[in-house]
Structure formats: structure tokens, C-alpha cells
Amino acid sequence: MKKESTKNLLLETGLTLIAEQGFHHTGIDAVLKRAGVPKGSFYHYFASKEDFGLCLIERAATDYEARLKELLEDPHRTPLERFRRYFTEGRDQLAQQECRKGCLLGNLGQELADQSEPLRQRLAEVFGRWNQRLAGCLREAQAAGELDPAADVEELAAFCLAAYEGALLKAKVLKSPAPVDSLIKYLFERILTR
Numbered sequence: 001m002k003k004e005s006t007k008n009l010l011l012e013t014g015l016t017l018i019a020e021q022g023f024h025h026t027g028i029d030a031v032l033k034r035a036g037v038p039k040g041s042f043y044h045y046f047a048s049k050e051d052f053g054l055c056l057i058e059r060a061a062t063d064y065e066a067r068l069k070e071l072l073e074d075p076h077r078t079p080l081e082r083f084r085r086y087f088t089e090g091r092d093q094l095a096q097q098e099c100r101k102g103c104l105l106g107n108l109g110q111e112l113a114d115q116s117e118p119l120r121q122r123l124a125e126v127f128g129r130w131n132q133r134l135a136g137c138l139r140e141a142q143a144a145g146e147l148d149p150a151a152d153v154e155e156l157a158a159f160c161l162a163a164y165e166g167a168l169l170k171a172k173v174l175k176s177p178a179p180v181d182s183l184i185k186y187l188f189e190r191i192l193t194r
Helices: 002-021 028-035 049-072 079-096 104-112 117-143 153-174 178-191
Strands: none
Touching (some): 002 028, 002 049, 002 104, 049 079, 049 104, 049 117, 079 117, 079 153, 104 117, 104 153
16 A cells, blocks of 8 residues: 555646646656655656656546546536536636646647657547547537537547647746637637537
């Protein structure tokens, strides 16, 4: 039990530090120090920093996917209301963070996609899973008559996710949630209409 709780502590600490300063600027020693775990213990839990990165991605993805499930499968809202809530809650969280953090896995994708093939592949898998969740919600919107039945929901979900990740990046650069506001307005007034 102690082994698993120490591993979890290292992962949680790593996620916090990486959200603040990026993967490459987060040293193993800094993670160990902040977590209060003895130096040299890292390799007892992870084979390498890349292995640590793979575990971090999966932990962050699992946590986020639980939130996606909650937002996109809420039985008290229509499918498009759920879909919109996904974007508006993300926008609100971004504003609370003063546009500093954005999407952790999107940030990691920008930083690591050209640096490590295993990390790039894991990130691609995660984005694929997110895309499937978004597509499922859009499919429900079609069944409810909220969305054009001819729309390709897989392609539409991929577009929405890519546009959202881009808007989050731009919001960080501008230090303003305005790009996400524009995306939400355009999606729900122009693209996701019947």
C-alpha cells in the first residue's frame, strides 16, 4: 500500500510541477523534493523520466476522462447543452487560472510530440479517446434532432477538439479567454446548428 501511495504522490506532484513549468523544465529532483520522497527512490517506481511521462499522461487522461463522462453524459441536459457545457466549463477554469495553464495534455503534446515517439503515441491515443467521447455526444444530438443527421460526427468532434486546443493555446498567449469565447460563439451559432 505504501508503495502505491508513494507512486501516486510522485505522479500528483509531477502533474502539478509540469502544469507550472513544462515537462523538460521539471527535474526528477524537484519532484522528489516537493513530494518529500527520498532521493534515489524515483527509479524504484519508474524506469526512466520517459516512463514517468507515460504514467503522468495516463493519470491526467484518466482524471480528465472522468470529468468528460460527467459533462457529456449528464442525463439532465440535452446533448448539445452538455457539449456546450464542456467548452464553457473549460473556459471558466481557464479564466480562474488567469489563462496560465490551458490543457495539460495539449501543452505536453506541443512540447513532446517531436521529442519522444512513445509519449507522442500515448498522447495521440488519449486525444483519440477524447474524440470518441465528443463524437458520442454529437451522435446523441443527432438522435435528439439537435444536429444535422448528415453531419459526420467523428470529423466534427475532431474539428471541435482541435479548435478548442488551439483556442486554449491562443488564450494562454493573449492572457485572455477571448479566443475560447469566440470559438464557443462560432461553434454554437454557426457550426452546431440544425
